Amino acid sequence: MRVLAALSGGVDSAVAAARAVDAGHEVVGVHMALSRSRAQHRTGSRGCCSIEDASDARRAADLLGIPYYVWDLSEEFEDTVVADFLSEYEAGRTPNPCVRCNEHIKFAALADRGMALGFDAVATGHYARIVTGTSGDLELHRAVDEAKDQSYVLGVMGPERLARSLFPLGDVASKDEVRAEAERRGLGVSAKPDSYDICFVADGDTKGFLRDRLGSRPGEVVDADGQVVGEHDGAYAYTVGQRRGLGLNRPAPDGRPRYVLEVDPAANKVVVGASELLSVHDIVADDVVWFASGSPVGQAFGAQVQLRAHGQLVAASVVRTDDDVRVTLAEPMRGIAPGQSLVVYGGTRVLGQATISAAGRAAREQFSEQAPVAAR
Structure with missing residues (x-):
C-alpha cells in the first residue's frame, strides 16, 4: 500500500513510520504545521508541531529513507480546532481539542488530502488497535498498553476513516518498548519527552489564552x-x-x-x-459517531463508558436513539461537563462516540421527554 505517515517529530510517530516501512508499504512522511506563528518553540514537554518538532520529523524521515514533506494546515487548524475550542468555552462547555484535532485535521484534512493524492492509508503513532471482527467489519479497539491507550480520542474518526488508517503501535506492551525500539533504530527522538496539555496553549495558561481571545x-x-x-x-x-x-x-x-x-x-x-x-448518574450526548452497526437502536444495553481522556471505564446502561446517546451510570461520577466526549465500549471495542450535551438533572429532564431508559 501507499501509506502517508504522519510525523509529529515525536518518538511514537517515528517508530510507527518505521514499522510501516518494515511491513513493506511505500511510505511518505508528512509533518503537519499547525501553528500560524513560525517562531513558536516547544516549552519543555508542552506543545507540539513546533519548529523543533518539524526538524526532528525530518531527521527521522531521512534515517528511514522515505520522502518527507511539510504540509501547512495552520489555517484549517485555526478555523476548526481553535475556533471550536473558543466557541465551546464561550458557550459554557468543556471541549477536548485533541478529539477535534483528530476529527478535523488528522483524519479529515490530512487523510482526505492523502486519499486525493492516491494514498491508501494514513499511519499515525496513536496507541489503539484495528481488528477485523467476525462479520468482516473493521473494529476500533483499545491498545494493549492500557496506560497509553488513545482510542478515546479516536472514536470521533468513524468507520470510513478507520478503514483508511494504520496504528502500528497498538500491540506494543509499553511506551518503554517504543523508546527502546527507537534507540535500536538510531532515531534521535528516543528520549524526547511526550507533549501534553493543549498544543496551541504552549505555556499551559488556558485561562489567559481564553481571556486574550474572548476579552474581559x-x-x-x-x-x-x-x-x-x-x-x-x-x-x-x-x-x-x-x-x-x-x-x-x-x-x-x-x-x-x-x-x-x-x-x-x-x-x-x-x-x-x-x-x-457534582455527582450524576444520567448523561445525554449528541453528535453521535457509531462504529457498531449491529448494536440496537432504541433499546437499553449494557456497556462501559469513558468520559475523560485518561479516565476509567464505568459500567452503564446505554440507549442509542436516532439523535443521541442516553447513558445511565451504574455508579455516580463527579464533574461531568457538557462538551466532553463520551465513548461507549463493549469490552475493548469502541462501539461509538458522542459529545455530552447534558448531565444530571438536565439529562433526566430530557429522559422524561423521551422513551424511558432501563431502571438503575
Whole structure:
C-alpha cells in the first residue's frame, strides 16, 4: 500500500513510520504545521508541531529513507480546532481539542488530502488497535498498553476513516518498548519527552489564552441558592468540577470547599456548591459517531463508558436513539461537563462516540421527554 505517515517529530510517530516501512508499504512522511506563528518553540514537554518538532520529523524521515514533506494546515487548524475550542468555552462547555484535532485535521484534512493524492492509508503513532471482527467489519479497539491507550480520542474518526488508517503501535506492551525500539533504530527522538496539555496553549495558561481571545466579561459567582458569593472576569474560564481559582468573597456556611456546578453563559454566571452536588448518574450526548452497526437502536444495553481522556471505564446502561446517546451510570461520577466526549465500549471495542450535551438533572429532564431508559 501507499501509506502517508504522519510525523509529529515525536518518538511514537517515528517508530510507527518505521514499522510501516518494515511491513513493506511505500511510505511518505508528512509533518503537519499547525501553528500560524513560525517562531513558536516547544516549552519543555508542552506543545507540539513546533519548529523543533518539524526538524526532528525530518531527521527521522531521512534515517528511514522515505520522502518527507511539510504540509501547512495552520489555517484549517485555526478555523476548526481553535475556533471550536473558543466557541465551546464561550458557550459554557468543556471541549477536548485533541478529539477535534483528530476529527478535523488528522483524519479529515490530512487523510482526505492523502486519499486525493492516491494514498491508501494514513499511519499515525496513536496507541489503539484495528481488528477485523467476525462479520468482516473493521473494529476500533483499545491498545494493549492500557496506560497509553488513545482510542478515546479516536472514536470521533468513524468507520470510513478507520478503514483508511494504520496504528502500528497498538500491540506494543509499553511506551518503554517504543523508546527502546527507537534507540535500536538510531532515531534521535528516543528520549524526547511526550507533549501534553493543549498544543496551541504552549505555556499551559488556558485561562489567559481564553481571556486574550474572548476579552474581559465580568459577572457574578453564585451558590446553588442564587446568593452572590464572588465575582468573575469571564464565565468562559470556568469548567464544571473546578475547585481552585474561584475567587470567592466568603466561605461556605459549613466551611467546606465549593466547586463549579454550572456555567451559565446566557446569564454570565458561575454556580458553585458542595462536591456531592457534582455527582450524576444520567448523561445525554449528541453528535453521535457509531462504529457498531449491529448494536440496537432504541433499546437499553449494557456497556462501559469513558468520559475523560485518561479516565476509567464505568459500567452503564446505554440507549442509542436516532439523535443521541442516553447513558445511565451504574455508579455516580463527579464533574461531568457538557462538551466532553463520551465513548461507549463493549469490552475493548469502541462501539461509538458522542459529545455530552447534558448531565444530571438536565439529562433526566430530557429522559422524561423521551422513551424511558432501563431502571438503575
